[in-house]
Every structure is written in structure tokens, then in C-alpha cells.
Amino acid sequence: xxxxxxxxxxxxxxxxxxxxxxxxxxxxxxxxxxxxxxxxxxxxxxxxxxxxxxxxxxxxxxxxxxxxxxxxxxxxxxxxxxxxxxxxxxxxxxxxxxxxxxxxxxxxxxxxxxxxxxxxxxxxxxxxxxxxxxxxxxxxxxxxxxxxxxxxxxxxxxxxxxxxxxxxxxxxxxxxxxxxxxxxxxxxxxxxxxxxxxxxxxxxxxxxxxxxxxxxxxxxxxxxxxxxxxxxxxxxxxxxxxxxxxxxxxxxxxxxxxxxxxxxxxxxxxxxxxxxxxxxxxxxxxxxxxxxxxxxxxxx
Numbered sequence: 001x002x003x004x005x006x007x008x009x010x011x012x013x014x015x016x017x018x019x020x021x022x023x024x025x026x027x028x029x030x031x032x033x034x035x036x037x038x039x040x041x042x043x044x045x046x047x048x049x050x051x052x053x054x055x056x057x058x059x060x061x062x063x064x065x066x067x068x069x070x071x072x073x074x075x076x077x078x079x080x081x082x083x084x085x086x087x088x089x090x091x092x093x094x095x096x097x098x099x100x101x102x103x104x105x106x107x108x109x110x111x112x113x114x115x116x117x118x119x120x121x122x123x124x125x126x127x128x129x130x131x132x133x134x135x136x137x138x139x140x141x142x143x144x145x146x147x148x149x150x151x152x153x154x155x156x157x158x159x160x161x162x163x164x165x166x167x168x169x170x171x172x173x174x175x176x177x178x179x180x181x182x183x184x185x186x187x188x189x190x191x192x193x194x195x196x197x198x199x200x201x202x203x204x205x206x207x208x209x210x211x212x213x214x215x216x217x218x219x220x221x222x223x224x225x226x227x228x229x230x231x232x233x234x235x236x237x238x239x240x241x242x243x244x245x246x247x248x249x250x251x252x253x254x255x256x257x258x259x260x261x262x263x264x265x266x267x268x269x270x271x272x273x274x275x276x277x278x279x280x281x282x283x284x285x286x287x288x289x290x291x292x293x294x295x296x297x298x299x300x
Contacts, residue, residue, distance in 0.1 A: 029253065029254045029255070029256045029257050030069065030254070030256040030257045030260055031256070033069070033071060033110055033257060034069060034070065034071060036071070037071050037072055038066075038071050038072045038073075038074050039062070039065065039066040039069065039071050039072070039073055039074065039110055039111070040074045040076050040108065040109040040110045040111075041058075041059070041062040041066075041073065041074065041075050041076060041109060041110070041111055041113055042076050042078050042083055042086050042087055042108065042109030042110075042111065042112045042113075042114075043058065043059065043062075043075060043076070043077060043078070043112070043113060043114040044077070044078055044079055044080055044083055044114045044200075044201075045077070045114075045200065045202065046114050046115050046200075046201055046202060046222070047115055047201075047202065047221045047222045047224075047225050048221065048225060048281040048282060049113070049114050049115035049133075049221065049281075050113075050114045050115075054075075056281065057115075057133070057277055057278065057280075057281040057282065058113035058114055058115065058132075058248075059075065059113075060277050061113065061132070061248075061265075061268075061274075061277065062075075062111065062113050062248075064264075064268065064273070065261055065264050068260075068264045068267075069260060069264075076108050076109045078108065078109070080175070080177060080178055080201070081177060083112055083114075084112070084122070084125055084126065084249070085105050086105070086106075086107070086108040086109055087107070087108075087109055087110075087111070087112050087126065087249060087250075087251055088107070088125060088126065088251055089104055089105050089106065089107040090102065090103075090104060090105065091103050091104075091105060092125060094121055094176075094177055096183060097120065097121045097183070097184070098121070099121055099124045099125055107251075110250075110251075110254070110257065111248050111249065111250060111257075111261075112126070112248065112249035113132075113248045113249075115133065115135070115219075115221055115222075115246050116128075116246055116247060116248070116249050117135055117178075117179035117219065117244050117245070117246050118131070118244065118245050118246065118247050119179060119184070119244075122249070125252075126249040126250060126251065126252065127249070127250045127251070127252050127254070127255070127258055128247035128248065128249055128250070129247040129248040129249075129250070129258060129261050129262055129265060130247065130262050130265055130266075131245035131246065131247055131292075132245075132246055132247050132248060132265065133221070133245070133246040133278075133282075133285075134220070134243060134244070134245060134246075134285070134288075134289040134292040134293075135179070135219045135220045135221060135243075135244045135245065135246050136219065136220050136239055136241055136242070136243050136244055137179060137180060137185065137217050137218070137219050137220075137239065137240050137241040137244070138217070138218055138219070138220065138223055138236050138237070138238065138239055138240065139163050139167075139172070139215055139216075139217060139218075139236075139237040139238060139239075139240050140205065140208060140215060140216055140217075140218045140223060140226070140234050140235065140236055140237065141208065141214060141215035141216075141234065141235060141237055142208055142209060142211070142214075142215075142233065142234060142235075143232055143233055143234060143235050145214060145215065145235070147166055147170070147214070147215060147237050148237075149235055149236060149237050149238060150162040150163060150237065150238035152238075156239060156242050156243070157242070159238050159239050160238075160239050160240055160241070160242070162238060163237055163238040163239060163240055164185075164186075164187075164190040164240065165190070166237070167187065167190045167191055167192040168190070168191035168192070169191060169192075169193065170191075170192050170193065170214050170215055171192070171193045171194075171195060171213045171214045171215070172187055172192045172193070172194055172195070172213060172214065172215050172216060172217065173195050173196075173197045173204055173207060173208065173212070173213040173215070173216035173217065174187065174194055174195070174196060174197065174216070174217045175196065175197050175201060175204070175217075176196050178201070179219055179241075179244065180201070180204075180216075180217040180218065180219065182194045182196075182217065184241075185217070185240045185241060187217070187240070195212075195213050197216070201222060202222065202225075204216050204218055204222070205218065205222070205223075205226035205229075205230065205234055206230075208234060209230060209233050209234065215237065217240060219244075220285070220288065220289075221246075221282065221285075223236060224282060224284060224285065224288075243289070243292075245292075248261060275293070278293070
């Protein structure tokens with residue numbers, strides 16, 4: 001009986017440690033991934049980061065990283081509402097920028113890479129790599145909408161104020177839980193009527209073109225793709241956020257994996273591979289954010 005009680009007590013201790021320490025779950029850090037011989041890339045088809053056809057800027061980078069650490073690459077498709085839960089193994093709810101955690105879930109991947117914007121509330125849940133790509137949230141509308149693009153002042157906060165002063169009575173699409181969440185930019189507080197979009201982010205520009213809303217929040221990478229795909233049908237009114245950055249997300253119990261990725265990222269920046277990939281998928285982004293790329297080239 002005493003022996004059985006000791007075994008039972010040990011089992012409870014292990015269960016407790018696994019509850020408070022997520023390293024008990026599969027794929028927790030670099031050595032575990034090498035042992036499993038696969039890097040699971042969680043991605044949401046989005047712009048030219050994850051095209052859905054087996055390529056994209058983040059897909060190519062993740063494949064190169066998997067090769068760098070000597071494992072196979074595996075793409076695991078998910079969606080915006082579950083991507084962080086699939087990485088962390090916890091239900092996540094966000095309200096007014098505050099995060100709460102719910103029940104445990106299965107961990108389905110080791111990294112998130114799909115044009116993932118570094119937001120304060122996300123940093124409470126995951127750790128980010130060094131910045132991979134610049135971004136910003138813009139207000140867009142149909143080309144024939146009465147809203148007129150602002151004249152840039154040279155100061156981003158002045159430009160944001162100009163854009164927000166035009167929002168009274170305007171119906172604006174946004175996406176909760178993402179960088180396009182209207183709550184992040186006090187869109188309602190500036191008199192706009194907010195509609196929450198439930199479809200894929202790639203469908204926002206078409207929704208505006210179809211007059212499902214007067215305008216929408218859209219980040220730079222998707223806006224650049226939309227301008228190319230539907231020339232003359234949408235226009236950029238101006239920014240609603242300062243410059244933001246995108247990165248690869250890791251569980252907080254994966255410091256070694258994150259550190260190795262940052263070393264890998266520095267390597268592909270210094271040898272020109274990174275810039276070649278950006279030119280392949282976003283050739284015009286250098287015209288919009290030359291300082292971002294110049295600073296990183298200088299650091300390398």
C-alpha cells in the first residue's frame with residue numbers, strides 16, 4: 001500500500017510540474033525539435049508571407065531555418081483566432097488589450113510566421129524574434145469614395161490625427177484580435193462606425209471594393225498586394241498607427257530556439273539571402289520603408 005501511495009504521489013508531482021512548466025509538452029525547445037526531426041511552422045495564408053501555394057516570404061524563411069538546424073520542415077495551417085492557441089497550448093481571450101488564459105489545448109506548432117505583427121498584448125503571450133519586416137496600419141477606401149488621401153506632413157502622429165479627424169460617421173472594417181483591431185486605435189472614439197470582419201484578411205480589400213463598408217483598416221503588406229491586384233479600385237487615405245514591426249513568434253519556454261533563429265536571421269541578412277527574398281515577394285516595400293532595411297543592413 002505504501003509503495004502504491006508513493007507511486008501515486010510521484011505521478012501527481014509529475015502532473016503538477018507538467019501543468020506549471022510547459023516544457024513537458026512536445027517540441028518545447030531547440031533540442032526537442034532536433035530530436036523530433038521536424039520544425040512545425042504555424043501559418044495563416046496571408047498576403048505574400050504565406051501564399052497558400054507552398055511559398056511566401058515567411059514560408060521560405062522558415063524552410064531555410066529548418067534546414068539550418070538540421071530538421072524537416074512542416075507547414076501547419078491555422079487561422080487568426082487560433083494561431084496563438086495552437087502555439088502555446090492555451091485558450092486565449094483578449095479584451096481591451098488585456099489577455100486572459102483558459103483551458104489547455106494541444107500544441108500544434110513550434111513557431112508562428114505569417115506576417116505576425118509585434119503587439120504589446122501579444123508579447124504577454126509569446127516571445128518574438130528580431131524584427132523581420134516593417135508594417136503600419138493604414139485606412140483604405142474605394143477609389144471613388146469621397147474620403148481624400150491626406151497630404152503627408154512629415155510627422156507620422158500629425159498624419160494619424162489628420163486621418164482620424166476624417167472618420168466621423170464613416171463605416172470602417174476591422175478584425176478583432178489582430179493588428180487591425182479597431183480597439184487598438186480608438187476608432188470608435190473618433191466617431192467611426194466599426195464593423196468587425198470575420199473573413200480572411202486577404203478578403204478585406206475585396207469587401208471594400210464590393211461596398212461592404214466605406215473603408216477598412218489594412219496593414220502595409222496586404223495593402224501593397226491589394227494595390228497591385230486591383231489597380232485603380234482602392235486608395236490609401238493615410239496611417240492610423242506609427243511604424244510597426246513583424247516577427248516570428250515563439251513559446252516563452254523556447255529561448256534557445258528563438259536565439260538560434262535570431263542568429264540565423266542575422267546570417268541571411270549579412271549574406272544577402274534576406275534582401276533577395278524581400279525583393280521577390282515585396283519589391284516596392286523599399287520605397288515605403290527604406291530606413292528599416294538600411295538600418296538592418298548597417299547593423300549587419
